[in-house]
Amino acid sequence: MDPAAAIREIHQFPDHPGRFWPAFLEFASGQARAEAAILLTRKRNPGTWKPLSHWPEASRNIPPKLLQAAEKISDAALQKGTAWACVPGAKAGETDLVLFGLRLHQEDAGQDSVAVFVAGGTRDGEKERTLAGLQLLADAPAVYQRERAARRALQQMAAVGETLDMLVLLNAEKNHFAAAMTLVNETAARIGCSRVSLGWLEKGYVRLQAVSHMERFERKMEIVGRLEAAMEEALDQDEEIVLPPGEQSGAVVRDHAQFAAEQGVPYMVSLPIRLDGEPVGVLSCERQQAPFTEKELLGLRVLCDQTARRLGDLKAAGRWWGAKLADALRDKTSALLGVEHTLAKGCALLACLLLAAMIVIKIPYRVEAPFILKSDDVRQVSVPFEGYIDEVHVRIGQQVRQGDLLLSLDSDDLLLEEAAAVANQIRYLREAEKARARGALVDMQIAQAQADQAAAQLELVRYRLGQAQLRSPIDGIVVEGDLEELRGAPVDKGNVLFKVARSENLFAQIRLNERDIHEIAAGQPGQIAFVSQPRLKFAMRMERIDPVAQAGEEGNLFHVRAAPAEAPPGWWRPGMSGIAKVEVGKRRILWIITHRTIDFLRMRLWM
Numbered sequence: 386m387d388p389a390a391a392i393r394e395i396h397q398f399p400d401h402p403g404r405f406w407p408a409f410l411e412f413a414s415g416q417a418r419a420e421a422a423i424l425l426t427r428k429r430n431p432g433t434w435k436p437l438s439h440w441p442e443a444s445r446n447i448p449p450k451l452l453q454a455a456e457k458i459s460d461a462a463l464q465k466g467t468a469w470a471c472v473p474g475a476k477a478g479e480t481d482l483v484l485f486g487l488r489l490h491q492e493d494a495g496q497d498s499v500a501v502f503v504a505g506g507t508r509d510g511e512k513e514r515t516l517a518g519l520q521l522l523a524d525a526p527a528v529y530q531r532e533r534a535a536r537r538a539l540q541q542m543a544a545v546g547e548t549l550d551m552l553v554l555l556n557a558e559k560n561h562f563a564a565a566m567t568l569v570n571e572t573a574a575r576i577g578c579s580r581v582s583l584g585w586l587e588k589g590y591v592r593l594q595a596v597s598h599m600e601r602f603e604r605k606m607e608i609v610g611r612l613e614a615a616m617e618e619a620l621d622q623d624e625e626i627v628l629p630p631g632e633q634s635g636a637v638v639r640d641h642a643q644f645a646a647e648q649g650v651p652y653m654v655s656l657p658i659r660l661d662g663e664p665v666g667v668l669s670c671e672r673q674q675a676p677f678t679e680k681e682l683l684g685l686r687v688l689c690d691q692t693a694r695r696l697g698d699l700k701a702a703g704r705w706w707g708a709k710l711a712d713a714l715r716d717k718t719s720a721l722l723g724v725e726h727t728l729a730k731g732c733a734l735l736a737c738l739l740l741a742a743m744i745v746i747k748i749p750y751r752v753e754a755p756f757i758l759k760s761d762d763v764r765q766v767s768v769p770f771e772g773y774i775d776e777v778h779v780r781i782g783q784q785v786r787q788g789d790l791l792l793s794l795d796s797d798d799l800l801l802e803e804a805a806a807v808a809n810q811i812r813y814l815r816e817a818e819k820a821r822a823r824g825a826l827v828d829m830q831i832a833q834a835q836a837d838q839a840a841a842q843l844e845l846v847r848y849r850l851g852q853a854q855l856r857s858p859i860d861g862i863v864v865e866g867d868l869e870e871l872r873g874a875p876v877d878k879g880n881v882l883f884k885v886a887r888s889e890n891l892f893a894q895i896r897l898n899e900r901d902i903h904e905i906a907a908g909q910p911g912q913i914a915f916v917s918q919p920r921l922k923f924a925m926r927m928e929r930i931d932p933v934a935q936a937g938e939e940g941n942l943f944h945v946r947a948a949p950a951e952a953p954p955g956w957w958r959p960g961m962s963g964i965a966k967v968e969v970g971k972r973r974i975l976w977i978i979t980h981r982t983i984d985f986l987r988m989r990l991w992m
Contacts, residue, residue, distance in 0.1 A: 391412060392521070395412055395522075395529065398533075405526075407438055407442075409525060409529075410423075410500065412522075413487070414440060417518065417519055419502035419504040420503055421441065422439070422503070423500070423501045423503075424436070424438040424498065425498070425501060426497065426498045427496070429495055429496065429497060434455075437498075458470050458486035459499035459501060462488045462499050466520065467485070467520055469483060469484060469515075469516060482503055482504070485501070485504065485516060485519060486500070487502070487522065488523060489525075489526050490524050490526065491526050491527050492527055492530045492534075498526070537683070549691075551692065554571060555568065555692055561702075562594070564696055565583045565594045565696065566595045568595070569581040569583050569597040569668075572668070572670065576670065576685075577672060578670045578671055579673050580598075580670075582671075583596075583666065586620065586666060590617065593612060593616075611643070612644060614640045615644045615655060615669065616667035617640075618637065618639070618641060618655075619655040620657055620664050623657055623664045624636050625656045625682070626638050626641050626653075627653075627677060627682070628641055628642065628650075641655065645671075658689045658693045670685065742974065744974075747973050748972070748974060748977070750977055751969065752901045752967045752969055753965070753966050754895050755896055755962060755963070755964060756962065756963060756965040757894050758891050758893055758894075758957060758959050759891070759892055760886040760888070762859065762890065763884055763886040764886075765883070765884055766855050766885065768877065768882060769852040770794075770849055772795055774792065774793075774868060774871050775853075775872070776793040776872065777791075777868045777869050778790045781863050782862060782958060783862070784861075785860070785863060785885060786857065791856060791863075791883050792854075792855040792883070793854050793855075794854075795853075796853045799850050799853065800850070802842075806842045806843035810840050810843060813839055814832075814833075816828075819832075820832055855883070861888055862887075863884070864885070864886045864959050866882050891959060892946055893913055893925055893948075893965060894945070895946075895947055895965045895967070897943045897944075898939060899942070899943060904969040906930075907928060909926070909967055910924065910950075910967075911947060911965055911967035913925055913963055914964055915961055917963075923951075924949070925948065927945060927947050928948050929945070930944075930945050947965065
């Protein structure tokens with residue numbers, strides 16, 4: 386054969402791609418007059434040489450010494466394009482070998498390939514001619530790959546054209562059965578099949594939908610069951626099954642082989658129909674005349690891929706609404722319960738559980754408000770007459786008993802008035818005695834009246850001297866009257882200087898905002914905690930609610946009286962304050978969290 390024609394034949398190698406390398410090595414060995422050939426490949430940066438193909442097949446077992454020499458030649462050929470080296474015989478009398486290395490050009494940029502040819506002893510001139518001849522074959526693998534890619538592209542274009550024609554016919558159909566019949570009939574006519582069948586996945590099993598040139602068929606027929614079993618074989622493996630199987634096929638073909646043997650079908654192919662990456666149907670083709678070519682298989686693959694969506698939509702549209710709803714719920718459930726986006730789904734599930742818990746679960750709800758301790762019996766100590774503060778004997782918070790001295794007023798002026806009143810009384814009594822001795826009755830009566838007036842004045846002064854010392858009217862605690870810094874200051878009659886409260890019968894006056902007053906009723910339990918002792922809680926019970934609100938900085942406030950449920954400790958004092966919490970019943974957690982905001986929006990938006 387003409388060398389140029391032989392090279393063109395290699396470029397357009399028509400057989401399976403797996404047989405290209407042995408054929409290429411055989412042809413190149415003939416050009417180099419070599420006895421054997423090895424194809425070595427390696428990955429780039431870094432990589433080690435590995436044998437990929439051999440010629441002839443008997444040369445597969447390469448001696449280690451020869452393999453090491455082939456790797457060295459490959460390194461040299463990779464740098465220069467071609468290289469050669471002599472390998473002396475391992476034993477006396479053995480012929481020396483010559484290795485020729487040829488760097489091959491391929492479309493794969495991540496892999497290096499070198500063909501190493503083993504020849505007998507060659508003269509120097511012949512070595513150069515051999516290398517020059519091999520150099521012409523360096524581009525053969527790349528040309529073959531481009532030629533094959535071009536042929537596949539043309540085949541795909543032809544398959545796409547035929548598929549588009551088929552899609553036009555399928556789009557004209559309005560139901561799944563009509564579209565299925567169109568698909569199987571057109572496919573049988575175009576590639577010359579004796580029978581084409583379409584199966585579709587229903588409830589986990591493949592069910593026969595349409596058979597070419599057959600409007601109706603009985604599902605109980607044995608042939609239908611055999612065909613569905615063969616289709617399930619392809620669907621379960623999600624792989625196309627071809628009979629007779631190829632050398633490199635690893636698919637299980639037992640059901641196909643049994644069906645073909647029973648029906649006398651020599652050639653058969655089943656291709657999965659995938660929708661969204663999942664197999665949903667199978668297209669089976671049977672033929673008597675010739676096996677299916679690579680071009681026909683490629684066309685069938687494209688046909689299955691392009692018609693899957695239309696067939697799936699028609700199948701879904703043809704079901705009753707209950708099945709559609711069930712599938713929609715199943716899809717949503719599988720999306721929610723699948724393994725994708727586990728963290729987001731876990732957070733969403735947790736949020737839903739928390740929301741459900743807040744809607745369903747009720748917990749005790751307590752209204753919170755400030756309070757102050759007060760007493761039922763509070764006495765005021767006021768100034769009996771105008772004067773000056775002389776001495777203060779108590780401070781706020783001091784425990785006093787009834788009659789204890791609280792404050793002394795300056796009594797110097799009263800003492801002078803007392804002395805003057807005493808002197809006047811004595812003088813008028815003496816004048817009355819003299820008048821009686823003289824027998825002057827009228828003068829005696831006048832003097833006696835003046836003496837009585839002086840006595841009354843003396844009694845008034847002495848009363849005021851007794852009032853100059855302010856004393857506690859009851860046993861209790863001084864809750865008002867810090868007057869230590871007012872010594873010598875004037876005071877007017879009626880000024881309240883002290884307030885003394887009994888330490889018994891203390892109660893908490895809770896200042897409750899009007900927004901919560903509707904929650905409170907007499908008899909409800911609660912607790913208080915003092916600012917000075919926040920860790921201690923004391924049980925209280927609501928006794929009375931003032932009917933009228935009082936204006937405050939925080940709005941209108943109602944005063945609620947709460948009495949201690951048990952005897953209070955001795956350190957309680959009127960005027961102490963803290964926080965009170967009144968238990969008003971159980972409420973849902975969501976209501977507790979949101980009711981303030983909802984009430985605010987209702988007032989603002991008038992809802």
